[in-house]
Amino acid sequence: MKALLVYPKYPESFWSFKYALRFIGKKSAHPPLGLLTVAAMLPREWEKRLVDMNVRKLSDNDIKWADYVFISAMAIQRDSAREVINRCHQFGVKTVAGGPLFTMEPEEFDDVDHLVLNEAEITLPEFLEDLEKGTPKHIYTTNLKPDLRQTPIPLWDLINLDDYASMSIQYSRGCPYDCEFCDITTLYGHKQRLKTVEQMLAELDALYERGWRGSVFIVDDNFIGNKVRLKNEVLPAIIGWMEAHEHPFWFITEASINLADDEELMDLMRRAGFVHVFVGIETPDEESLKECNKFANLNRNLISSVKKIQNYGMQVSGGFIVGFDSDTPSIFERQIKFIQQSGIVTAMVGLLNAPKGTKLYERLKRENRLLPRHFTGNNTDFSINFIPKMNPQVLIEGYKKIVTTIYEPSRYYERILEFFKEFKPVKRNRLKMFRFCYLTALFKAMFYLGVLEKGRRHYWKLLLKTLTRYPRFLPEAITFAIYGFHFRKIFSKFQNLQPQPDQQ
Numbered sequence: 001m002k003a004l005l006v007y008p009k010y011p012e013s014f015w016s017f018k019y020a021l022r023f024i025g026k027k028s029a030h031p032p033l034g035l036l037t038v039a040a041m042l043p044r045e046w047e048k049r050l051v052d053m054n055v056r057k058l059s060d061n062d063i064k065w066a067d068y069v070f071i072s073a074m075a076i077q078r079d080s081a082r083e084v085i086n087r088c089h090q091f092g093v094k095t096v097a098g099g100p101l102f103t104m105e106p107e108e109f110d111d112v113d114h115l116v117l118n119e120a121e122i123t124l125p126e127f128l129e130d131l132e133k134g135t136p137k138h139i140y141t142t143n144l145k146p147d148l149r150q151t152p153i154p155l156w157d158l159i160n161l162d163d164y165a166s167m168s169i170q171y172s173r174g175c176p177y178d179c180e181f182c183d184i185t186t187l188y189g190h191k192q193r194l195k196t197v198e199q200m201l202a203e204l205d206a207l208y209e210r211g212w213r214g215s216v217f218i219v220d221d222n223f224i225g226n227k228v229r230l231k232n233e234v235l236p237a238i239i240g241w242m243e244a245h246e247h248p249f250w251f252i253t254e255a256s257i258n259l260a261d262d263e264e265l266m267d268l269m270r271r272a273g274f275v276h277v278f279v280g281i282e283t284p285d286e287e288s289l290k291e292c293n294k295f296a297n298l299n300r301n302l303i304s305s306v307k308k309i310q311n312y313g314m315q316v317s318g319g320f321i322v323g324f325d326s327d328t329p330s331i332f333e334r335q336i337k338f339i340q341q342s343g344i345v346t347a348m349v350g351l352l353n354a355p356k357g358t359k360l361y362e363r364l365k366r367e368n369r370l371l372p373r374h375f376t377g378n379n380t381d382f383s384i385n386f387i388p389k390m391n392p393q394v395l396i397e398g399y400k401k402i403v404t405t406i407y408e409p410s411r412y413y414e415r416i417l418e419f420f421k422e423f424k425p426v427k428r429n430r431l432k433m434f435r436f437c438y439l440t441a442l443f444k445a446m447f448y449l450g451v452l453e454k455g456r457r458h459y460w461k462l463l464l465k466t467l468t469r470y471p472r473f474l475p476e477a478i479t480f481a482i483y484g485f486h487f488r489k490i491f492s493k494f495q496n497l498q499p500q501p502d503q504q
Contacts, residue, residue, distance in 0.1 A: 003066065003069075004070070005069075005158070006050075006071050007071075009054055011378060013381075015348070018490075019485055019490070020485065024437040026163065027163045030164060031159055031163075031167065032072065033154060036154035038072065041125075041152060048155070049158070055159075068096055069094070071085065073101040073102070074099065076376060085111065096114045104186070104357050114139075118143075121146035121150055154203075161210060166216065166217050171218055171220050171223065172193060174189045180293045180359045181292055181321070192225035201237060204249070213249070214250070214435065217253070220254060223255050224256065242273050247429075250273045250275045252275070252277070252278075257300070257306075258296050259277065259279070260304075260309050261305075266309065266314070270313040277314045279309070279316055281318040282319065282320060283320065288325075302342075306318070310424075315346075316343075317348070318348070323352030323395055332402055342418075345412075347406055349399070349403055351396075352388070354385055364386045407491060409454075409455025409488075413458045417462070420469070441478070445481060
């Protein structure tokens with residue numbers, strides 16, 4: 001059997017880092033971890049190829065070569081996934097689809113030959129067994145959650161690691177929280193399921209042996225869901241592994257804000273090489289936090305919590321939302337003020353949307369407020385899939401004000417310096433972390449940001465202040481400046497968008 005695994009293309013978005021990646025000569029931020037893991041579950045005797053459409057184009061010959069095309073996608077990849085399916089039909093090649101997009105909306109993809117939904121550890125073996133018998137069904141689904149101890153190491157040989165800015169591994173699935181707008185618990189449940197320490201080290205070994213050195217994103221939606229296991233087993237093992245291998249990686253992950261309450265955990269993460277954590281802040285408004293069940297963020301000084309994590313050597317990226325029913329027009333200035341004071345350099349601000357299967361979706365459906373359009377999953381396209389309580393024009397204009405203000409060069413560079421005040425990373429040998437592409441990025445940044453861009457004066461002020469006050473953070477200053485260039489390019493493309501007719 002010839003299996004072609006296809007990862008559809010992302011549109012330009014906040015997290016695509018399209019314009020930043022050009023500075024370091026990389027084609028995509030992260031590899032398709034799910035498909036690489038699925039590839040490892042397919043029969044060994046099958047021929048396997050993988051096309052990540054974010055790295056190269058999918059050719060007609062790729063499709064014609066295959067007996068089956070396996071597709072995995074998220075909501076933001078909907079349009080590209082649809083194109084791939086149609087092209088496969090054109091050539092008479094059967095399709096097998098899974099992943100969050102297809103699991104949440106299987107009725108939208110009835111023309112896919114075989115929908116292998118939920119988590120592949122359970123549904124994929126059933127499909128393969130039926131396929132061998134010659135009786136594969138149209139849809140495979142389950143309410144069961146697999147034990148991650150049976151999850152194999154991704155088949156890294158199917159990609160060129162050099163195409164990517166970071167590698168990815170997974171430690172857990174599931175989240176103990178119940179945020180109204182989030183579909184993670186619908187997909188993976190509330191109970192966090194974990195891989196073993198031995199699995200984690202084996203996955204690090206696999207990347208190390210293939211020559212990878214650099215960033216590794218632990219993709220868990222809440223890495224710290226089981227703190228006891230992390231502190232007693234996982235992090236001490238990673239610290240030992242990193243020391244034995246002379247610190248070849250640095251780690252990025254996602255966590256809830258209560259990470260700031262556990263100094264022992266933060267210290268272990270810092271020693272293990274964690275340098276960056278994404279936290280869902282959502283909003284500084286307590287009423288909106290209550291509305292969306294974001295109880296972990298209530299009754300605390302969120303800015304102090306962010307700075308505490310930064311004090312332990314981890315950059316905090318933040319997720320922010322506007323458009324809650326409790327929001328008033330004052331929320332836009334409050335979000336700007338919070339982001340600036342917190343020193344959160346990478347602040348992803350999005351309009352509230354209701355993914356299918358979430359409690360928010362079900363509530364809005366009962367209230368007859370859903371609009372007849374898909375949840376796009378793109379935080380930068382100004383789309384809303386429900387009727388907000390706030391006037392839509394006010395909401396859109398307020399959102400535009402936030403993203404243009406926080407990424408305007410003077411405000412953005414000011415925020416970088418605010419971050420440096422709190423940032424206290426473990427001292428590492430910088431030469432071991434150096435890559436030739438970083439030198440190329442430096443010269444490109446000097447030209448594009450220091451000569452061509454309108455905000456060039458603020459760029460040079462940032463570098464001068466960094467050199468005089470925080471000289472060891474000069475590489476971070478240049479990196480953040482490049483990120484800012486990407487964010488400004490992304491948001492500038494959407495300045496003229498207006499609410500769609502049924503939002504007004």
